[in-house]
Each structure stands twice: as C-alpha cells, then as structure tokens.
Amino acid sequence: MTLDALRLEVPDIIDEQCVPQSELAECFSNARMASLEAALEQVVSLLFRLNRSTMTLLERQRALQNFSDEYRHYSLSQQSHTPPPVMYIHLCSELAIGFKRLLLQILQGRNPSRPHLAWCLYMAQHFLAQTQLRHYQVYQEPPPSLWRDSHLLYWIGEHQACLDEPVAAAFKPAPSPTLRGVYQQMLLMALSNPFHLHEGECLLLFSALAPITGLARLLPWDAEDDVEGPIVDLSESRPCLSLDQSVTGDPQYLRRFELGALLVALHEPAPLRTAAESKVLNHVQQHWMGRQQRRHERAEAPSNCDLLVGLNTIHAQLLGQRPPRIEVQVIDTSPGGARILCHSDRAKALQVGQLVLIVNSSETPTLALVRWRHLNPAGLHIGLRYLKGLPRPVWLRRAPVAQTHPGLLQSTPAIGSGWHHGLWLPLGQFVEGESIWLQLANSNSQKILPLPASNLSTPLVSRHPMGLG
Numbered sequence: 001m002t003l004d005a006l007r008l009e010v011p012d013i014i015d016e017q018c019v020p021q022s023e024l025a026e027c028f029s030n031a032r033m034a035s036l037e038a039a040l041e042q043v044v045s046l047l048f049r050l051n052r053s054t055m056t057l058l059e060r061q062r063a064l065q066n067f068s069d070e071y072r073h074y075s076l077s078q079q080s081h082t083p084p085p086v087m088y089i090h091l092c093s094e095l096a097i098g099f100k101r102l103l104l105q106i107l108q109g110r111n112p113s114r115p116h117l118a119w120c121l122y123m124a125q126h127f128l129a130q131t132q133l134r135h136y137q138v139y140q141e142p143p144p145s146l147w148r149d150s151h152l153l154y155w156i157g158e159h160q161a162c163l164d165e166p167v168a169a170a171f172k173p174a175p176s177p178t179l180r181g182v183y184q185q186m187l188l189m190a191l192s193n194p195f196h197l198h199e200g201e202c203l204l205l206f207s208a209l210a211p212i213t214g215l216a217r218l219l220p221w222d223a224e225d226d227v228e229g230p231i232v233d234l235s236e237s238r239p240c241l242s243l244d245q246s247v248t249g250d251p252q253y254l255r256r257f258e259l260g261a262l263l264v265a266l267h268e269p270a271p272l273r274t275a276a277e278s279k280v281l282n283h284v285q286q287h288w289m290g291r292q293q294r295r296h297e298r299a300e301a302p303s304n305c306d307l308l309v310g311l312n313t314i315h316a317q318l319l320g321q322r323p324p325r326i327e328v329q330v331i332d333t334s335p336g337g338a339r340i341l342c343h344s345d346r347a348k349a350l351q352v353g354q355l356v357l358i359v360n361s362s363e364t365p366t367l368a369l370v371r372w373r374h375l376n377p378a379g380l381h382i383g384l385r386y387l388k389g390l391p392r393p394v395w396l397r398r399a400p401v402a403q404t405h406p407g408l409l410q411s412t413p414a415i416g417s418g419w420h421h422g423l424w425l426p427l428g429q430f431v432e433g434e435s436i437w438l439q440l441a442n443s444n445s446q447k448i449l450p451l452p453a454s455n456l457s458t459p460l461v462s463r464h465p466m467g468l469g
Contacts, residue, residue, distance in 0.1 A: 007152055008100045009145045011052050018053040019046055021063060028070050036077060040087035043070055047094045057105045064098045068123070071095060075172055078134075079203065089134045096127035100149065103156075118157070118165035122179045125153045129175060129186045129206075136194040136202045144237035151234040154183045154218075155253075164214075173207040181214035187257060188213055190239035191230060192284035201280050208277035211270075215261040217352060217372060221254030222456045223247075227336050227371070227385060229289055230257040259288060260339070260383035261374035268376050300332045305360040307342070309349050311426055311461055314357040314367070315406040318393040319441055325359070326350075328382075337368065337385045344380050347373070353458025355408070355424060356384065357391065367391040367410060369458065388412055394423070396430070397437040400446060405429060409440070410463070421466040427457060438466075 019027055031042040047067050078084050103120045106112045128150050135142040157163045163180040175182045188209055230240040234253040306325040308317045316323040328342040350370055358366040368384040389412035395404040408424040430436055432453050439446040454462040
C-alpha cells in the first residue's frame with residue numbers, strides 16, 4: 001500500500017447549490033442572533049453544503065477563511081469545563097473536511113508554494129485535533145478515519161518539507177504553531193489516558209502541550225533499536241501500536257515516537273505555565289511511554305568524556321589521527337544509551353541523526369547516534385543511542401583506482417559464528433545497487449560489492465547491511 005493524498009476522507013461532490021459567497025456574512029450575522037445550538041446548526045448546515053459543492057480553489061479558500069473566523073467566535077464559548085454541544089463537534093469535523101478538500105485542490109495545481117501548502121495542511125490538522133479533543137471532552141472515542149487522515153497529513157507534510165513551517169493561527173485553546181507540533185499534540189493527547197481525565201482537564205492538557213510538543217520527533221523505524229517508547233504506524237487507523245502488539249507493518253510507514261527532548265523540557269522552569277497545567281502534565285506523562293517506561297534501567301553516573309562528531313571525524317580517529325573532540329558531561333547512562341550535556345555552541349554540529357564516537361580513558365570507544373537534543377540555559381542536552389558492535393574505518397571507491405571515500409564498518413558477532421556487518425556512509429554519497437570497491441584500512445586488498453538498500457538512515461548518514469563472506 002502506498003500512502004497518498006487521494007486517501008484523504010472527503011465526501012463526494014454532489015453539485016448542490018450553496019449559498020453565494022456574498023451572502024455568507026449576512027447568514028453568519030443572522031445565525032448569531034439565535035441561541036447557541038440553533039446558531040451552530042445553521043453554520044454547520046451552510047458548511048456541509050459548501051463542502052459538497054463545486055468551487056474554485058480561491059472561492060473555497062475564501063469561504064473557509066470566513067468559516068474559520070466564525071469558528072473563532074463560537075470557540076470562545078467552549079473554553080469552560082462543560083462538555084461542548086454536538087453541533088460544535090460537527091463544526092470542527094466539517095472544517096477539517098473543508099480544508100482537506102482544499103488541500104486536494106492545491107495539490108492538483110501546479111507547483112504550490114510551500115507556505116501555502118503548509119498553511120492548508122496545518123488548518124486541516126488543527127481541526128482534526130479539535131475534533132479529537134472535543135470527542136475526548138464528551139468521553140467518546142474519535143472515529144478511526146480521524147487517525148487515518150491525521151497520519152496521512154503528517155506523511156504529506158514530511159514529504160513536502162512542511163512539518164516545521166510556522167503558521168500563525170490565533171485559536172483557543174492554543175495549538176502548537178507547526179504541523180509537526182499539532183500532530184504530535186494529538187498523539188500525546190491520545191497517549192495521556194484521556195478518558196480518565198476529570199472534566200475540563202482535556203482543554204487544560206491541550207493548552208499545556210502546545211509550547212513543548214514540537215520538541216518530540218518521529219524517528220524512522222529500526223528493528224534493532226531497543227529503546228522503549230510509542231510506535232506509530234502511519235498506515236493504521238489508531239494513534240500508536242499497543243504495548244503488547246508485535247510490529248508487522250511496512251517499515252517505511254513505521255516511526256518511533258522519541259520523547260527525550262520533550263521530557264527534559266517538561267521539568268524546566270516555565271513561567272507561562274500555570275500550576276494547574278503543570279499538575280496535569282505531571283499526572284499524564286507516566287502514560288506516554290506505557291506501563292514500562294524503560295526497558296533498561298537508567299543509572300545516574302556523572303562523568304566526563306569526549307565526543308568525536310561526524311563520520312569523517314570518527315574515521316580519522318580510528319586511523320590513529322588526532323581530530324578535534326568535544327568535551328561533554330555524561331548525566332546518566334543505561335545499556336541502551338546515555339544522556340549528555342555539552343556547551344550550547346555545539347548545537348550546529350550535534351544534529352539529530354548525527355553519528356558520534358564516545359571516547360573516555362577507561363573504556364572501549366562506543367559508536368552512537370544522536371536521538372534527540374534540547375537546548376536550555378544549562379546547555380545542550382543530547383540523547384544518544386548506542387550502536388552495538390566494533391567500528392572499523394574503511395575506504396570506498398567506485399573503481400579500483402578511483403577517488404577514495406571514508407566509511408565505517410560496524411561489525412557485530414552473529415549467533416553461532418560469523419559477523420553481522422553494517423556499512424555507514426554519508427547520506428546520498430552512493431546509490432542502492434551501485435558497485436563499490438571496499439578496502440579495510442589495515443588491508444591492501446579490495447572487494448567489489450553491490451550496495452544493498454539501507455536498513456537505517458537519518459538526515460545525515462545511512463547504514464547498509466553487508467555480507468563480506
């Protein structure tokens with residue numbers, strides 16, 4: 001199965017004659033003079049017809065902007081602890097439908113601008129988030145289609161590089177200002193055991209999450225990554241896989257929900273966070289990673305060590321050269337990884353997905369991958385995932401006497417006998433199926449091998465399983 005925008009759930013066009021654009025303002029004004037229930041019913045009826053009518057992109061966009069303004073008016077009456085009216089939930093759902101249909105029209109056009117696309121994706125995701133939130137307020141499970149569409153909007157945003165495009169949207173309760181943030185706001189709401197929250201706490205939690213939820217990351221799936229945490233299947237009709245569910249989905253749609261940076265930020269001073277918001281965050285965070293929050297026990301063992309950052313620097317270190325190092329402080333460790341703290345000026349070098357080598361005076365150097373990072377007044381906090389195995393420097397060529405390229409061979413003993421090998425390369429330096437000449441740094445011989453598909457990649461490096469015989 002391939003995820004694409006055509007899977008977005010929108011109703012069929014029935015060419016029903018909708019209210020002309022010029023008459024919308026008068027209809028809205030007349031509705032406001034009625035009771036809240038009657039007013040919402042009138043507005044939802046208008047939007048229902050509009051969503052099923054043929055309109056140009058510009059006409060639909062202007063109409064939806066008008067309905068969004070009207071939504072802001074009615075949302076002011078929905079900030080109390082009382083459950084929202086059924087028609088208000090329908091209004092959120094129909095606004096999501098409208099922006100999904102607008103998104104399809106934008107994608108069918110020629111070369112849509114990224115800000116325009118990001119805005120439409122965000123608006124559709126925001127109203128799906130509101131629909132989810134209002135269902136939780138009345139203690140109802142959101143429909144499965146809500147999660148299918150939410151995952152798909154994230155997928156489109158990921159492939160269109162729109163996840164972190166900021167969008168100014170003055171809604172109440174406040175959503176996160178990016179597509180990534182508001183989507184992860186939905187995931188965290190779902191993971192917070194919402195049906196056990198008291199009345200009013202859903203709104204409180206949604207607002208409390210808004211400033212910090214963008215710090216989390218959905219990382220590519222890797223079966224060897226044994227760090228505990230939620231797993232999202234973007235092709236499923238639910239927020240995350242259950243704790244006891246085996247992972248059987250297509251790896252290209254699987255993501256591990258990395259919460260490390262968010263959990264650090266959660267315990268930082270936050271002057272704008274109210275005491276009630278802090279209380280509800282502290283209450284729900286225990287649910288975010290399930291009943292067993294960590295597979296490996298974390299040991300607080302402050303110490304100092306050095307980091308070699310980047311594939312080329314690690315390659316030089318393993319060859320016995322003396323490349324520059326970064327001094328860091330280890331905060332805590334576990335068999336699966338470590339949390340470190342370093343000076344904030346290292347933020348540019350230590351990106352998520354960067355390959356590093358941990359070096360200290362008493363232990364064998366350890367290869368690791370940056371999982372998450374968070375910057376605060378104390379410095380740059382980094383979460384590292386250990387990569388098991390022995391790292392060795394190798395040289396790669398496209399021909400026996402062509403230019404050399406550095407690589408790292410990560411070798412792990414296999415059960416019984418032999419070794420598993422993974423070849424680390426800069427992302428995009430070679431292509432799948434290309435024949436490469438591989439030479440170990442301490443050997444004069446070369447071996448020609450076809451480069452297999454990557455089994456782990458980040459924005460900076462990729463790892464390819466190699467059979468060296």
